[in-house]
Amino acid sequence: MSSRTSDVLVVGGGIIGLVTAWRAAQRGLTTAVVDPEPGGGAAQVAAGMLAAVTELHYGEHTLLGLNLASAHRYPDFAAELTELTGLDLGYRRCGTLAVALDADDRAHLRELHALQRQSGLESEWLSGRECRRLEPMLAPGVRGGLRVDGDHQIDPRRLTRALLAACEQAGVGFHRAWAKGLRVAGDRAAGVTTTDGDELGAGQVVLAAGSLSGRLEGVPADVLPPVRPVKGQVLRLTVPPHRAPFLSRTVRAVVRGSQVYLVPRENGELVIGATSEELGWDTTVTAGGVYELLRDAHELVPGITELPLTETRAGLRPGSPDNAPLLGPTELTGLVLATGHYRNGVLLTPITGDAMAHVLTTGELPDVARPFTPRRFAATELLEQPA
Ligand code: GLY
Numbered sequence: 001m002s003s004r005t006s007d008v009l010v011v012g013g014g015i016i017g018l019v020t021a022w023r024a025a026q027r028g029l030t031t032a033v034v035d036p037e038p039g040g041g042a043a044q045v046a047a048g049m050l051a052a053v054t055e056l057h058y059g060e061h062t063l064l065g066l067n068l069a070s071a072h073r074y075p076d077f078a079a080e081l082t083e084l085t086g087l088d089l090g091y092r093r094c095g096t097l098a099v100a101l102d103a104d105d106r107a108h109l110r111e112l113h114a115l116q117r118q119s120g121l122e123s124e125w126l127s128g129r130e131c132r133r134l135e136p137m138l139a140p141g142v143r144g145g146l147r148v149d150g151d152h153q154i155d156p157r158r159l160t161r162a163l164l165a166a167c168e169q170a171g172v173g174f175h176r177a178w179a180k181g182l183r184v185a186g187d188r189a190a191g192v193t194t195t196d197g198d199e200l201g202a203g204q205v206v207l208a209a210g211s212l213s214g215r216l217e218g219v220p221a222d223v224l225p226p227v228r229p230v231k232g233q234v235l236r237l238t239v240p241p242h243r244a245p246f247l248s249r250t251v252r253a254v255v256r257g258s259q260v261y262l263v264p265r266e267n268g269e270l271v272i273g274a275t276s277e278e279l280g281w282d283t284t285v286t287a288g289g290v291y292e293l294l295r296d297a298h299e300l301v302p303g304i305t306e307l308p309l310t311e312t313r314a315g316l317r318p319g320s321p322d323n324a325p326l327l328g329p330t331e332l333t334g335l336v337l338a339t340g341h342y343r344n345g346v347l348l349t350p351i352t353g354d355a356m357a358h359v360l361t362t363g364e365l366p367d368v369a370r371p372f373t374p375r376r377f378a379a380t381e382l383l384e385q386p387a
Contacts, residue, residue: 004029008360009191009202011216012043012209015156016240016338016345018163019353022141025170032173033193034200039164042082042345043212044154045234045315047263047271050074050347051151053121056112063373064119067344068367070184070187070351071150077350078154086166090155090265096250099131099138099145099363101299113146121149131219134201135247137301144269153250153263157348175200178207181217182335189334192216204360206336211316213339223330226377227340229281229316232274233289236311237304239268246270246300262297262304270307272297275314283314317342326374327355328365336360337374 008024010017013035025031049055052067078091100106116123124147130144132138155243167174177194182209184190191201207213211229238245247270252261263271275289297304320326320340325348329336338356341348355369365373 004199005191005201006032007203008032008206009034009200010189010206010208011035011192012041012213013038013041013174014208014210014345014351015163016210017206017208018167018340019349020208020356021172022163022166022170023353023357024183025139025167025172027357028361028363030198031171032168032175032202034175034177034179034194036176038174038176039160042315042317043160045232045313046156046346047261047273048154048156048159048346049096049151049166049261049263050153051096051250052253052347053116053123054098054146054147054151055341055343056115056119056121057323058115060323061119061120063344066324066346066351066368066372067350070348071152073190073350073354074152074154080160081162081166084169085162087158087162087165089158089162090267091152091265092154094249094264095147095149095153096129096151096252096306097135097145097251097298098145099142099251101141101143101253102254103143107255109146112220112222116146122150135249135251137246137300137303138251139300140294142300147193151250151271153234153265154158154346155265159205159346179216182219184218184332188268189332204336205335206338206356206360208338209320210339210345213337215265220332222378223332223335223374225326225337225339225374227318227326228278229318230342231277231279231282231314232317233277233285233293233312233314234271234273235290235293235309236313237270237307238270238310239270239307241268244268247308251300253296255299260293260295260296260300262301269292270304272304276364277285281316283316284313285314289314318345318382325372326350326377327352327369327372328359328374329363330374331378
């Protein structure tokens with residue numbers, strides 16, 4: 001890209017940065033992305049579950065509203081991207097089955113079921129036999145499960161490719177470098193400097209750098225997003241054509257307190273995830289991580305041991321203090337956040353794109369995204385100051 005200034009400069013070319021750039025460009029804003037490798041990031045590792053209902057947690061009702069609103073947008077979002085780019089996103093309305101292997105797992109799942117019902121969500125309790133009738137590869141020891149027909153999947157790598165293509169079509173520019181520091185002019189954000197020594201100017205800067213979002217130099221401390229990396233190790237297996245269909249929907253469980261899920265794609269890929277480790281910036285794939293995932297997945301679906309193991313990888317989720325994203329304007333004029341999506345980056349991609357386009361054109365968050373203002377953390381800190 002030749003121009004060094006734009007209306008909007010997005011720091012970070014993962015799925016959140018790309019969807020923001022695409023939607024901003026669609027609204028007529030000149031837009032650029034700064035990232036050494038656009039299309040990289042956590043989405044290259046993620047399984048792509050759209051699991052608003054099966055990943056419901058106590059105390060996350062506000063986030064549930066955003067998750068459901070984004071899941072609702074997915075069919076039109078995927079269709080729009082496919083129509084524009086000609087690329088299939090692997091969006092699969094397959095549903096999810098969450099199963100229990102022992103009495104503790106079953107008690108946990110019963111609690112989840114009660115919470116889902118209190119929240120007005122659709123899920124159906126099944127006996128072990130009913131679970132196996134749906135998914136014959138399940139272990140004989142499965143003692144019950146929850147059928148959630150509304151939790152689907154998408155292939156995050158295909159989604160990324162389509163977002164890159166959509167950005168290019170919409171005229172988004174790409175600066176292939178690391179953003180080193182924020183440029184502040186007077187009392188507003190004015191662009192970034194890159195590790196190549198370039199100075200990029202912008203009317204508005206969007207910080208969408210995933211787990212790295214808290215590390216941009218020059219961002220005032222009270223505005224710096226409180227995100228941290230949460231490591232997830234993920235495996236990819238391949239189901240040979242003669243073994244298909246191996247699983248027809250996402251199968252998941254909590255085994256001895258750890259989440260494990262198996263996400264079957266139409267192209268034969270079977271994704272098994274994920275560890276959740278607070279280990280800073282470490283992205284080592286460990287023997288222990290792979291062992292635990294295979295051990296737990298094998299307890300659910302013993303037949304996986306015969307499948308080729310084709311990839312092992314670790315990524316970093318951008319965790320936030322309340323597990324919800326930080327969206328919208330900050331106290332520094334011109335600096336906008338789209339980060340901290342933690343476990344829900346793929347699910348929240350459509351609504352983040354729409355919310356950010358709204359913010360960048362009006363200065364305000366739309367109602368659905370208002371609870372996710374970054375200012376909620378600044379307010380807490382003020383309350384916690386000693387008198
Ligand atoms: N949402 C799946 C994960 O974060 O592992």
